[in-house]
Amino acid sequence: MSGFVRTLRLWFAPEEVRREGATPDYRFSLANERTFLAWLRTALALIGGGFAVDQFLPDLRWGWRVGLALALLAAGALCALRAVNHWVRCERAMRRGEDLPESRFPALLSVVVAVVALVMVVVVLVGWEG
Amino acid sequence: MSGPAAGAPARDPGLQPERTRLAWRRTTLSTTVVAVLAAKAALAGGGTVAGVVACAVCCACWLVFLRIAHRRIRDLAAAVAPGAPVPGYAGGAVLCTVVMAVCGAALVWQG
Numbered sequence: 001m002s003g004f005v006r007t008l009r010l011w012f013a014p015e016e017v018r019r020e021g022a023t024p025d026y027r028f029s030l031a032n033e034r035t036f037l038a039w040l041r042t043a044l045a046l047i048g049g050g051f052a053v054d055q056f057l058p059d060l061r062w063g064w065r066v067g068l069a070l071a072l073l074a075a076g077a078l079c080a081l082r083a084v085n086h087w088v089r090c091e092r093a094m095r096r097g098e099d100l101p102e103s104r105f106p107a108l109l110s111v112v113v114a115v116v117a118l119v120m121v122v123v124v125l126v127g128w129e130g
Numbered sequence: 131m132s133g134p135a136a137g138a139p140a141r142d143p144g145l146q147p148e149r150t151r152l153a154w155r156r157t158t159l160s161t162t163v164v165a166v167l168a169a170k171a172a173l174a175g176g177g178t179v180a181g182v183v184a185c186a187v188c189c190a191c192w193l194v195f196l197r198i199a200h201r202r203i204r205d206l207a208a209a210v211a212p213g214a215p216v217p218g219y220a221g222g223a224v225l226c227t228v229v230m231a232v233c234g235a236a237l238v239w240q241g
Contacts, residue, residue: 011220011221011224012218012221012222013218023213026146026211026212026213027142027144027146029213030146030147030149030150030212031146033150033153033220034149034150034153036220037150037153037154037156037157038153040157040160040223040224040227041156041157041160043227043231044157044160044161044163044164044227044230045160047164047227047230047231047234048160048163048164048167050231050234050235050238051164051167051168051170051171051234051237051238052167054171054237054238054241055167055170055171055174066238066239069234069238070235070238070239073231073234073235073238074231074235076227076231077227077228077231077232080224080227080228080231081224081228083224084220084221084223084224087220088220
């Protein structure tokens, strides 16, 4: 739990990440920042998808519509939190000269997106639109 | 690869600061899309108090994100070898995104 709190503080505390290790080539830091922003855009796209499901599929049954929209919004929030966590971990690993952290999150997100897409196909084909 | 002309400031041939600036711009644009969708959801919800409040919070998040991106872009332009962003920027940007998602959930639930 203390490790989690420490990481949480790193998300917002400017100086703590820089306290350890050596400053890497600034281009690596910028590449890490762009990766973080790309993940943040993915999160925003999921949130936008949640809004879109709610707004542009009015014929869908209430349960399906709200459930799908909330799932997409939750995935977006999770993706954003993971983005900053991964960014801090990568930055720290670069400063310490360690290997970059490995992550199962991309695979997990791919599977979730694929499942949501398949469910949508089934919902539209079978015609459960109320 | 020819070096920069004598006297000119050293310029990264990979244009890393420019690419990072454009990445911030793209992300700001994505935030704008979400804010517009939130406004549409609030309008479609019939203008209830909860809907208007959620929409206002989304718009405030959009403004904060705009400010964070603007400050980061200014820092990138000012430094010759800009370092990692102050983590407060990253944390703030993510906080805005998460609050937008929560407001979206409120809008979807009550709409």
